[in-house]
Amino acid sequence: MSRDLDLILRGVKIRTMDPHRPIAHSIGIWNGWIVGLDEQVAGCRAEREIDLDGATLLPGFHDAHCHTTSFGVSANQLELSDATTIDAVLDRVSDHASALSQDSWVIGVGYLDREDPSRHPTSAELDRAADGRPVWLTHRSGHMCAVSSSVLDLLPDPLPAAAVQYVVRDGAGRPTGLLEEAAMELVKEVVGPGSVESMVAAIDVATRHYVTEGITSITEAGIGCPGVDHSPLELGAWQLASARGLAHTRAHLMVYSELFHDVAHNPVDAARIGLDLGLHTGLGDDRVRVSAMKIWLDGAGSAGRAASGEDEDPDAHLVDDPLRLHAAVVGAHRAGWQVAAHAMGDRAVDLLLDALEEAGPLDEVRSRRHRIEHGGLIRDDQVTRLRDLGIVVAIQPVFITEFGDALATQFGNRTSWSIRQRSLLDAGIVVAASSDRPVAPGAPLLGVQAMVDRVTSSGAAFGPGERVDVQEALLAYTCHAAYAAGVDDRVGTLTARKLADIVVLDDDPVTSASDAADIYVLATIVGGQVVHDRIGALST
Secondary structure, three states, rough: OOEEEEEEEEEOEEEEOOOOEEEEEEEEOOOEEEEEEHHHHHOEEEEEEEEEEOOOOOOOOOEEEEEEHHHHHHHHOEEEEEEHHHHHHHHHHHHHHHOOOOOEEEEEEEOOOOOOOOOOOHHHHHHOOOOOEEEEEEEOOOOOEEEHHHHHHHOOOOOOOHHEEEEOEEEOOOEEEEEEEHHHHHHHHHOOOHHHHHHHHHHHHHHHHHHHHOEEEEEEEEEEOOOOOOOOOOHHHHHHHHOOOOOOEEEEEEEEEHHHHEEEOOOOOOEEEHHHHHHHHHEOOEEEEEEOOOOOEEEEHHHOOOOOOOOOOOOOOOOOHHHHHHHHHHHHHOOOOOOOEOOOOOOHHHHHHHHHHHHHHHHHHHHHHOEEEEEEOOOOHHHHHHHHHOEEEEEEEEHHHHHHHHHHHHHHHHHHHHOOOOHHHHHOOOEEEOOOHHHHHHOHHHHHHHHHHHEEEOOEEOOOHHHOHHHHHHHHHHHHHHHHHHHHHHHHHHOOOOOOEEEEEEHHHHHHOOHHHHOOOOEEEOOOOOOOOEOOOOOO
C-alpha cells in the first residue's frame, strides 16, 4: 500500500510560532519538508504515524551566535568553568600538568574567579602550578587569557603596535601574564591553526550536543581566525563535516573581518573590499551557508572593554581606528555582505549606526538585515536609529545570569541600557537570542528563562523593565533567529512548505507551572530526520 507522507505526528500541542495559525495538533512531513497541519494532512497516510501523548512541538531552536568549533575543541581541553576561585584554577592546572610531558602545553578554558572577577592567574603562579610547562588559559569571556612565562617568551619582540595596550603590566612595567583582545590573538598565532580533521571532529562533538538541547540551526560567530579552535580552511571543514553527516545542525557561518581585503575589480563594480571571487552572504545550501561578515568594534563588557560615550576617551576601547572600522562596515555592505558587528558599548553602536547610514540607500540597508552582536549598552536615542535601519539585535540572555552582577557594577546607572529586550521589541526591532557558547551555557530553554526572569546569579534584578514573556522569548530563539540569518522563508515556524526542523518537549513552556529551564527536550528533528530521541518515542 502506498503512503503519501514519511511521518505524521499526532496527539501533540504544536506552537507553530506563526501568528496566522499559532496552535495545531498534528503535523505531516515528507522528504524533509512540512506538508501541512491538522486538516491539511487529515486524509493522508504515512510510513510512520506516531501519537506523542500530549507532548509539545516547537520549531527547532536556532542559536543565533555561538562558537561551535571552540566548544567542540574545548571537550579535549582543561575545563575550568566550575572552578570558582583562582586558587581552585591553579590546583586544577597542577593536577592536569602532572600527567603531561614536560614540553606539553596546558590549555584550559572558562576560568573566572566568581568571588573576585578582577582576579586572574599570574604568569608566576602558572609557572609554579605547571612546573614550568607552557600554560594558556582562556577567560570565560573569551576576550582575555592568562599565560605562563614561557608563553610570554614566545610572543614577538617588539610587539605589534595594535597589541601593546592589551598586554597587562604591573606597577613596575612587567607583564603579569594577562593578555587581552589583540594581544590574546598573538598566542593563537603561536599555537597555530587546528587541522581540518580536528575541526570536523569538533563540529561533530559540538553539534551532537546541540541537538540534545533542541537546537536545529546555529549561526557560527566567526570562522577563519587564528587559534587551535579555528582554521583558514574552516569553511571547507564545515562542508566536509556536512558531507560526512557529522554536522548535525544547520550552520550559518560568519566570516571574520580580518580575512577581508582589497579585491581587484572593474571600476563600475561596487566592491572595494571582500573575499576573492566576489563571495558574499548567502553562498551555500540549507545545511551550510555563508552568513555575515563578523567585525569586532570594541571589547568585552565583562573585561571592562566596552566602548562607551561616557568614557573619558570614548574611542579608547575600540579595537581599531574608528575611521578604519567605519570604512570596513561600509565596504562590506557595498560588497554584498550582511554585517554582524560585535558592539558591547554605546560608542560602538554609534559607530555602526553612522557607517550604515552612509553605506547605501535605506531600503537596501534595511533589506540586508545587518546585526548588532551583544548590544551591551544601547541608549534610548539609538533604539529609533536601529529600528529605522532595520538592524537586528542578537542578545545572549544567559549573560544576565552569568555576568550580570559584574556588568551592573561596571555600568552603574547605565544598566537599564544593557541587554535590552522589551524596549527593542516595543520599538519594532527584531531580537534574536543566542548563547555565545562556550562563553556561557547554551541550552535555549535556559536562555528563555533568563529572558523572562532577568535575575543575576546573586538574585539581583537586572533591568527588570526589559523582561519579556515566554512566548516572546521563544520567538527570539525560533523565527526571529531565522530572520536574523536570512532564512525565515525556510525555517523558524512550523508551517507548510518549510523545512521539518522540530523540537519535542515534555511540557508547554508557555503554560507550564515549571520554569522553562526545567522542561525536557524529548526529541529533535532536522529536515524530517530524528537526530535526538531521549526516550525512544520516535525511534520505533
